Amino acid sequence: MNFDRMLNPTSVAVVGVSSKNDRHPANIVFKKVRLRYSVKAYAINPRGGELNGEPLYKSLDEIPEPVDLVVIAARAEHVPALFESCIKNNAGGAVLISGGFSEVGNDELQEKVVSIAKEADFPFIGPNCLGIFVPGVVDSLFTPSERMEQVTLGNVAIVSQSGGIMVDLMFKFSAFGVGISKAISIGNKAMAREIELIEYLGKDPDTHVIALYIEGFNENEGREFVKAASSCNKPVVVLKSGKSKVGMEAVSSHTASMAGDYRVFSSILAQYGIVEARDEIEMINFCEVLSCYPRTIGNNIAIITLSGGHGASASDFCSERGFNIPLISTETQEKIREKLSPGIRNIASLTNPVDLTGSALDEDFIATYEILSDSPEFNAILLLVLPYSPSITQDLGAKMSMPTRKRVKPFIAYTSHTDRYKIFIDGFKYNQIPVADTIDGAVMMLEAMRRYQSC
């Protein structure tokens, strides 16, 4: 299914704009599209007239160009005719915000709408959804602009069955500096399901990671989903709800009793290397790391720190999650020691974790990182730094970001997150080094990479 025109529109029509009720969802969407995005916006109301000096078109027939995106917030019974009109006027696709379909038992109307769209290969999102949010390009959310947080542009695409969860995730991702390429709320997912969107986003050059919030699948849809997600060549991260649903029927076999819906879901995702996040915190950390390093790692981690406590704590989290902290060979230790600044050469502890002490300079971190990332016994490097340590500078992150090295061996940082050290943190983030705000979060990121594979 080709969503190109509707997700990158130059013209947008909003159907259902009211001349009397300016708080109508269609009015909110129209106002936003008209004022905030560089697209041509058209308001449609079958009665015509005008709204605040803007013409209200009676239908798409009156609009002088084929529009790329039609946002529909009209009553459900009008939708079949509206779709016919979209198709006749060569529109690029539709977001169907309107409710009143399968979610209230009106399967027949939903099927009718789908069959009209399918026949004409006309892409649409919904019904019963918030629709799409493409930062800087367009959005169909009927939340007023002033109530929205600024969303950071980036390379994570969000696809969500729930519009509310989608907006929440967008805000939280942005608060953690994880940028969004597109966010799509699929509602009843009558035609555009997770599967079609994964297929589309898999080819979208702006998207590196696909994050999904899933409530459940229809019959056998899970099988198709797994096939799409495991063959799209991009990390797919899933947050699931409805885990606690208890089967109603009595079960007559051990297998039926033990293989409940959620266990099956979770096991099969892991089987196909689709990364399941347990909660929003994991979701954010997983997406951040996989957007920097879309690949898998082995179990052996090198830890570099300047605080013994942080090193010990990271070792615990690593072992809890099944990672090894192998010893560093004496030969490698010697190599590192030669490169260290005189102030710490005799006090740094060079086993694993490496503790460079509070007197370490930026150059000591860089030297240690370079040597350890050249050591084949390690699969990834964890750096735990404290921005208030007197001898390091705010440029540490930028200095440590070496694209060719990172490509060979992933490198993740933890640092305490406070407003005072934002520039220090951004030195990592802006240079594509994932930074966690807790030690566990950094280890979580390692786990996300390890899970991104069949297991």
Place this chain on the structure above:
Amino acid sequence: MLTNEIKNILESSQKEGWVLEPDAKKIFAQSGMDVPNFRVATTEEEAVAMASEIGYPVVAKIVSPKALHKSDVGGVKVGLKNEQEIKETFTAFSQFEGFTGLLIEEVVSGVEMIFGAKIDGQFGPVVLLGIGGTSVEIYQDTAIRMAPLRDVDGPSMIESLKAKKLLRGYRGADPIDEDRLCQMLSAFSTLVVDMADSIESIDLNPVMCTTDRCVIADARIILKS
């Protein structure tokens, strides 16, 4: 592809909603899986003759469409040693509701595993491997995968069991043959996919695994209602 015999068994078991153990074992044997040497006797004389053919000691189980959970109704005797015990068991079991025969089979032992299958609403046929036996639902040490299994799936299922050490020669025991286990699991997953339209779930519990054999000691196939 299902053989005609398998299709016939599934067809004729429809009215009971599940497949009797001897029929279930026929299905698995035909699909390249190992089952104990067994016979079904309908008379006492047959039972005695069959037991000596198989060789004592033997296991005897009730065959009845009313006895889905055989051990719950006292319909299983393990380690029968002679003609006398066979006769007594035949007499006792023939009183059970729906008795149609006595299943007599060789005694098998080993590490008790469970093979399971279920047709999941969202994902279709899935298979389960776990530590089996009567406490299976207490420990719940199982791995689940979508069927059919790929080559990597069997070994990863074993690897993900908490009690995998039990299979690898724990405290001086001989390790089980993991390759054989994986081959059988793979044959099982193919069969499950082929039978997906007819079945609801399957328990093979226990599957007795040793250093040279993985054999299905008990089998229950629940059909789609």
